[in-house]
Amino acid sequence: MRIICRPTFHRVALLHTTARNHDLMEFFDDEKNWNKNKIQHGRSWKADELRNKSNEDLHKLWYVLLKERNMLMTMEHACNEAYELFPSPERIDKVQESMKNIETVVRERNEAYYQLETGETGERPTKYVWNILGMKQFYRLKQHLIPKHLNTKWKQRHLFGYGGHAVRKFQKLYREKLWNEKRRAQNREKNAVISLLKKFPNVDIDTLKEKYPSVDMDKIFRSRKVKFLRVASRYE
Incomplete structure (x- = not known):
């Protein structure tokens, strides 16, 4: 007769704590x-x-x-x-x-x-698309279970492409707005340079060029506002 001794396991729960529930x-x-x-x-x-x-x-x-x-x-x-x-x-x-x-x-x-x-970044691929207002925007590509030509909900939410008189008018006004903002910024920098030249005739021209790179200094010194200043002859 063979006697098999099996180890006994005590049912002991490990001690654990949880956060208090408020x-x-x-x-x-x-x-x-x-x-x-x-x-x-x-x-x-x-x-x-x-x-x-x-x-x-x-x-x-x-x-x-x-x-x-x-x-x-x-x-x-x-x-x-x-x-x-x-x-x-x-x-x-x-x-x-x-x-x-x-x-x-x-x-x-x-x-x-x-x-x-894999040799890739792992980020979702993106591409440029034209929205309904005729402006470029980033679109993140995504996998869909339904094919594109059958996915009506996706077509309703993602409207790409543009056309029509209203869109062309909007683009014209939008470009005009951007140009006006750029022109105002250039005028502000130009007036700032002229003001500095009037207050400080001996100002360093290279420093002005570095601080205001978009301002044409030759055009500034040929203008009437600084034509009779001593800084003009020094610059020339």
Whole structure:
């Protein structure tokens, strides 16, 4: 008779802890900060610091920042509803900047991985398309289950190409607006140079050229406004 001894296993649950559940109070700040006009906070996470962290740490930090952003936006909305001042509103900007830096670091790692494995960036391919107003815009390509010629919903949301008298009129007015903005900017720089020459006749011309590269100095010195200044003869 053979006796088989089997090891006995005790049913023991491992010790684990979970975060305390505050229900909807998770979306609000600590009560001790409600009546404060200013709350002490730190700076945002820099990209160089995030590059030293692992993917798991970045994943955890992302959700911590996401929870913090939701809490701050909830508190901001509550303060606006109560016509009260939201303390330290720059906290939202710092959280958003940190999340943006995390996205930058993750995109860098994905691009490096795909470049090594496939020789491509791994980003969604893009191309230039003409919208209904006759302006170029970036369109990110995407895979669809339904073919393009049968996907009516996609055609309704994505209207490419343009034509018609109204679009041509819009393009004409839009180009005129851009030209007027460019002309006003050039006139402002030109008047600024003339004003500096009148106030400081001995100003360095090379410095003016470096600061205002779009201004034609020869044309400026031939104009009536600075024709009789001593700086004109010195420049010539």
